[in-house]
Structure formats: C-alpha cells, structure tokens
Amino acid sequence: MITRRGFIKACCAASAGTAVPGMAYFNPGGPGRGIGNDVIVYLFLRGGIDGLHLVVPASGPERIAYDAIRHPGVLIPESNLRSLDPEGRWGLHPRAGGETGDGVGSAPKWLQRLWVQNKLAIVQGCGMPTALSRSHFDAQAWMDLGTPGSKNTPTGWITRFLSSATGLPEAQLSSVFGFASTLPLSLLGNNDAFTVSRAEEFRVDGFHWSWNDTNPDIPGHQGAHTRLAELWSQSPGLLGDKGRTTAEALALMRDIEFDTYVPDGGADYPNDGLGVQMQNLAQLIKQDTGLVAATLDYGGWDTHDGQGLPQPGNAGHYDYYGNRLEGLARSLDAFYTDLSQSSQGNLMNRVSVLMLSEFGRKVRGNQSNGTDHGYGNLMMALGGSVNGGQFFGDFPGLDKASLFENQDLAVTTDYRQVMAEALIKRMGFPAADLDQVFPALGSYQPLGIFQT
C-alpha cells in the first residue's frame, strides 16, 4: 500500500515520460486480413442441464433401466423421441429438432439437422471424475477455472490458454469476448477480456446532443465521450486497467453497426439473450478482429420443479424444458447457418462450439416432476471441423451397479479432455503445454471429436 502523496508523485513521474496510450481505431470498412484463425466458443448451460432428458435411451438395456428408475413425471416415452441412430438406441428430445406442433417424424430442424449433417457430436458421461460437488457455484467455478476441486485458482482456463498460446493473431479489440453482464470465471485474471451483454447497446450515448458526438462541422469540437480515454489514462492498478480497456472498447465498438446487421443464409436468430449474443458473435467473427475465443451462457436448467415433458405434435402443450431447448437449438442453428454461408466462405470450418453444464441431474427425478442435482452429464460439440453425427465417450450405464452413489450417472470422460482436444486440434495448442491450461489433468486422451 502506498500513500496518497506517494501515489500522486509516482503518477506524475510516469506522465512526464510516457506518452498517452494510443487509441487503435478499428476500421470495419478497411481491407480484411482474411479469417486466419480458429475460434473456440465455450457455451455453458448454467444450472445443470438434465442430459438424460435431452439424449434419452430409446431401446435395449439402458431403456429398461431408465424405465425402471425414472419417475413418471420426467420420463419421456420412446414414441415421443426423435431418433438419433439407425439402431434406435438413442432418442433426442423432440424440441431439439422441431416445434411443439411438429411430430417426431417431421423433417429435422436445428440441432437434429446439424446432427444429421454430421456437424454436431455428443459426448457421453462427461464431468469431473476427480472431484465431486453438487453445488452449482462450486461445480461451475471448478469447470470455468479448469481446476476441479479448487475454486481459489486466480485465472480461468481460457485466460491460461490465451496467455500460454503462441502465434495468436493480433487482436484489434480483444482475443476473447465474454458475452455476459459480469466477468465470466473462465476469463478470470484476464485484464484484456471483453465482457458485454449486448453489443449494440455498448456506447456512451447519453449526453445532450450538442456534446454527445463529435461535430465535424465545428472546428475543434469533440464529443464528451472522447474524453474518457484521457480520463482513465493516469490510474493505477487493475481498476485503471479495466477503465482503459472499457474506454478503448467503447471507441472501437462505436464504429461497428450492430443494429443493422443482416445475417447470411437467411439465418433467423431468436430475439432473446442468447440469440442476440450469438448474432453479435457471428458479426465479430466476420469482422476478423483477431477474436479467438468467446464465452456464452444459457441458463435456466435448474429444473427441480416442473421440468416438463414433451408432447410432440401438440402445438398448445407447455413444456418448460422443451421451450428452453428450442431456444438453444434455434440460436445454434442460426449461428451455424450465418457463418457457414458467409460470403467470406464457410467460416464454421474454423469455429468450434463446445457445450457443457456443471453436472447432470439425478436419474430418478423427484416428487415435484423435476430433478435434483446429480453428477455425470453429456457434452456437445458443434462445428464444420467436428466429427459430427456420432457419439463419443462411454455411456456409464443406468443399472444400479453402474450408477454413482446409487443415484447419479457416473463420469467416464473428464470434460477437460474434450476442451484439450479442441485446443490441440483446432487452436494449434501444443500438447506438451497442456498442463499450463489444465494442471493435473494427466495424459492427453483425445476422443476423436475434432478434425485436425
């Protein structure tokens, strides 16, 4: 701790010898540098999605065990599932591939379409085999930090990936966008991370019009917002860093027309939080600002009560889980369409979306037609370079001997192995440095989810 007098002295000394940090204005209309890098998108399904409600055993011994253990209030009949494999072993919640009024045999939409087109992969039995917590906050923190069992880690896993990777493109805004209203833990410790909830509302626009924008017709006139960078130029510590990051980001984002964006390929983003954020992300990827990672959250999965059951074909039926799932599926479908049909080429070949949740839910279900916190869960990967239309990992099994603590799906794949494979195969990260991102992971064991 230094004294006020010492602080001011230090600042004055610094200002005497140091120029004001330059503002590197991004010019969206300028010559593009070409999409030269991959982007990893970390989409966290907050609240603990019931993976056994999304990808459901449809026949065979797992179905028998499922029928035996599952409370009727959360049990989806085989006839209400969309088929995922020719053998009929696994079924998909119908709202991942169609609207309420669509029967299970109707043409696949959204996630089911992407599965059929081999762009979506499902990894069974994922989670944290080395640590157990049924607390949302612990489990999310462990996953976001990349250190199961410890939430005192000062940096998030994406922060460590970015700081230990080499050869990343020079970022004009930031290498990583966290689409959230507060700093995601996966980005903890990254002072350059950009966090924004809605891109087009990110501007200081409230001054009286006479000083709100710079008026080029009046010599010397500058909008009040242009003073922000200077206002924060002499401020120590992380607060100062954050203020400067904010001022620079405001200046850069002011030049991008988010509100008039037209997606490619007729992509139809839902007008909700995730839909808008994924559209913003697609636009930023097309702008080629050097973005290499993004985080998004889609919550509402803590379905202790009234989880919901689908009735495909019944347009008026209310199904909470199905509604959430359709929102997710529509956003991902729009994102895929928009980027894969870009005039700049199929940009989805360089974009990988990883989806995960902090834990699965109890297989049995509860008396409230809901499910309580459990353990193992599925993960999903979406992208043009994903070996889609396939299952990966070993399904742990629903028979009593296979369940974890007699109640939960077990964990057979460490979620970090899926992340690691994406980093190594798609982001060019050296396998030898993996422990810098995921300490104590042990040996790298790729499942073959991503193409190199």
Place this chain on the structure above:
Amino acid sequence: MDVQLGGETRGLRGDDDLIFDDRFEDTSSGPADFAWRILERATYGASPQDVDAFLALGASDETRLNAWLDQQLAWTTLPDPELDARLTAMGFSTLSKSISQLWTDHVRGDLTDYPERYFPVAETDSARWLRALYSNRQLYEMMVEFWHDHFNVAGWDFGIAPVFVQHDRDAIRPEALGNFRTLLESVATSTAMLYYLDNLSNRSGGYNENWARELLELHTLGVDVYFPGASHGAVPIGDDGLAVGYSDADVYDVARCFTGWTVRNGHWQFPDSPEYDTGEFFYYANWHEGGNKFVLGSWLPPSGQQQARDVMDILARHSATAQHLATKLCRRFVDDDPPQSLIDSTAAVWQSAWQAPDQIAQVMRHVLTSDEFKLGQGSKIRRPFELIASAMRKLDADFEPNHFGEWNPYSEFFNRFQLTGHASFRWPAPDGYPDQQARWTSASVMGQTWRLLSRLPEMRDPTDGPFLMKVQDITLSAFPNPSDRSSTNLVGFWVDRLLNGWIHASRRQELIDFLRQNAAPDDALDLTDGLPNGSWAQGNLRAHYTPVRLRAMVSLILMSPEFYQR
C-alpha cells in the same frame, strides 16, 4: 481457519490483493476527512449535508463516530421525515398489503397479468431507491441490501414477483440489524423463498434438496466447510460437539427436516378449502417425513415442525456460520479481502451474541469501530447501485422512481440501469450479487454504467420540466457572482463536492480543458445564456452550449476512477 478438502488445504481467502496493487490511502486527518471516510463506506454516499450533520455530533472523531453509530444502530428511533413524505407521495398500492391480500390481488385475482403481477416487486424496487437516497437510516438500508444479497431470491420471477413485498418487508427488513437466528426463520418461511428454492414442494417420499443445500452452503455454514460425498460420518467433529462441516448426506437430512414447510397455494393434495389457497407459509404435517435425522454429527429425534427449527438453531450457533458471515460483512464494509484478524474478532462477537436480539447491531458496531474500517479508504469499489445512488445523493436528485405508466424519465433510467447488471432483485442465482471488484469491472459493466452516467444529468421531466439532478441550481447558488464562474473554480467546486477534493492532477486538468474549451482556465463562463441548455455558438466553443457542457463535465467526474472507490 484452513479446511482440508480433496487433499488440498484451502485458506478462506487469498491474502494477495489482485485489484488495488497501487491502492491509495487518504492520510488527510481533518474532521471532515474522517467524516467523509466513514460516510462514504457506511452509507450510500456522503452529501454535504451528511458531512455537516456528522461533524455536529461531538468534539472528536471517536465521539462523533460513536454518536453516529448510536443513532444508526437504533434505527427504529431515528426520525425519517423526508423519506416518509416521499414514500407517501409515490402512492404505492402494494407495499402495505398482507401476503394473503397480495395473493388474492396479484396471483389469483383479476390482476394476474403483466404488469399487475409485477407491481409488488416494482414498487419494492422504487421504495428501495427512495430509501437509499433519502432515508436517514443509511446504515440500516445498507444492511437490508446486504441481507437481500445474502438471502437472494429472483424477485422478478413470474411466480415470485407478486409476493416479493412480503419477502422484503416481513422477512428481510425487521431483523436486518437484529438477530440472525430470527432472520433465518423469517426467510425460511418467506413465500418468495419457498418458491425460489423449491421448498414448497419438498415433501416426504420425494424430498427436494434445493433449499437445504443453499441453506448450508450459502446462508449459514458456507461452502468452505463442504465435504463432498454422500456418506454420513466423514466429517470430523469439532470442540463444540458439532461436525466442523457438512456433506451431501447432511444436505439430504436437512432437506428431510424441512419437508412439509410449504405454502398455502391450493395444491391438489391440500384440503379443498379457500384457507389453503392464501399464499401464506404453513407447515403441512402430512408432507413431513418422520423419523430421526442425522445432521452435523448428531441425531435429531422426530419432532415435526420443531425438527427444522432445531437445525436452524445448530446452524445459527455454529462457528462456521460465524466465520462465513463475519467474512461477508467485513468484505462488504472493509475490504474485498479483509484481514483474518478482523474476521476472527468479528466472528467471536457474532457467536457470543448469537441469541441476543441485537446480535447483528453488536457485530456492526465492532466492524465499524475497528481500525481497519476507520483507517481504510478506497479499498472497495462502488457497485453500480451504490455508484448511481451516491451520484444522486450528492447532486440533490429529486427522484420519483416509477416503473410503469406513461413514458417518463424513470423508465429510461431503469432500462439503462438494468444493463449495468445490478438492477434490484434481478440476480438469478441464490448467491446474490457478487461483492468483489473483479465482477464489477468488466468492460460491459463499466461501459453500461458510464452510459447511464452520461444520461443522468440530462434526465428531466418531459417538455422542459425540471432536471432530475440539480447541477445548474447547485452551481449557481455556490457561485452567486458570475465573475467567479471560471472553469478552474467550477471544476474545483464539483471535485470537492463529489470526491472530497481528491483527484489526480492530470484528470483535474482534463476536466478543466473540456469545460473551458477555448476560454482561459480563469475566464468566467456564462452559465445563464440560453438557459437551461445554452446556445449555438459555432466557432466559439467556450460559449457553445455552456450549461450542457457543465452537466457533461459533472458526468465525467462521476465516470472517473476516484468516484469508483469508496
């Protein structure tokens, strides 16, 4: 205190401060500086009137602080005429309704659609702003906010919004400076909480653990003493005979203790009678799971509703609860990473007073008379609510926060404020709004806060009505002589009023340069020309919309690093 979890020893906090590696320390020692330091951190912002009132309380810093705490901690006897008048003037319709009346009017009755369903939470939010801005009971209102964060419920949830008034008024506010055990039970029986954490459907034969888990993890013992795993007996027993922490097995048994704690919501299993559809808490014995429960190392014999009360007794006197709450209170009022010695001494007060009706007031007196509190400053940043409230208090805002109705400046205010990520009662998760700097300094939060701050001095009633904040009025009355209205003087005045004069020299110069434009720093500016906005003066920027420029300059002070720190 360190705990052993998963083979790893964890301290309860990190010792290194990642945020303020160049923290400033205000070593100025005048009486007004001391008053400023106290009020900036124990209230929603030190207005000049607040500082004057504090200075009138005695002859020394210590005397004044103690007298101020005497007033603030005895909040029920502290008169609050301005707030009372403003609350009355707002004409709130839901804040005095009983829970059964809220249920009748806003859940079951004709008023069950938007926006009527949201009136109760919206009016609670409006009242919250008024209390933060105008109440004399500032420390009490800070504590109400603390407990709302600690016992968070998602107030704008469709099912919770209509009954939220009861949660605020009957569960949180009565014991905000009272007794934690009493507070705990009032929260456990709050209709909003019973909905939010699902205990209303927690019943025999199919218990729902949601409330029980958060009760242990967030509300009392804290996750630092969570021993993952579903077997009993794995947690060591401490000197007090209680298990030092809890496992999943404890969560399950606590959930069983709370079976039957539910809401009269007309559930089909209840008797078919109107008295079972009133929205009130009730204990439904048919849903209670009988039998012994094993909680924190002890068997609890079957005792019906009493069993969950026994659990709350254990939790309220547990040393881990004392540590957890002491840490959070010290974090709120002193430092993101408070010193362990202060936490320990605070926890000792907490635990020794656990049955006292003024337990929390005793704890707060301890924290706020500690050297760590009295000598520190700038170690916390203002979260958006505190930042905006502080700005309004120091700018004599005349605020009538109305969520609904015709277009008014307040709907724009609430829209912009919500984007800061700190809107009242909107945090979705049970852990409440975070209280550490890293979560509030993202580009999104800061950018959206600046966006609102750029607008705030411009907000006014439609058609040239009075401004929400009184920049012009305050300035003109401070500088009755027009020749004194130089850029240097004006910036100096506002920096004193908003920051107690403390600002980096380069920033002061930047503010002067913006305000003066092509005038000399000591040239008087014409603040009355073309009131209230100034006039078009192309080619002579010193005269270009000068009153507006003054308001923008005030906004820029509010966006400065110094205004973030408290």
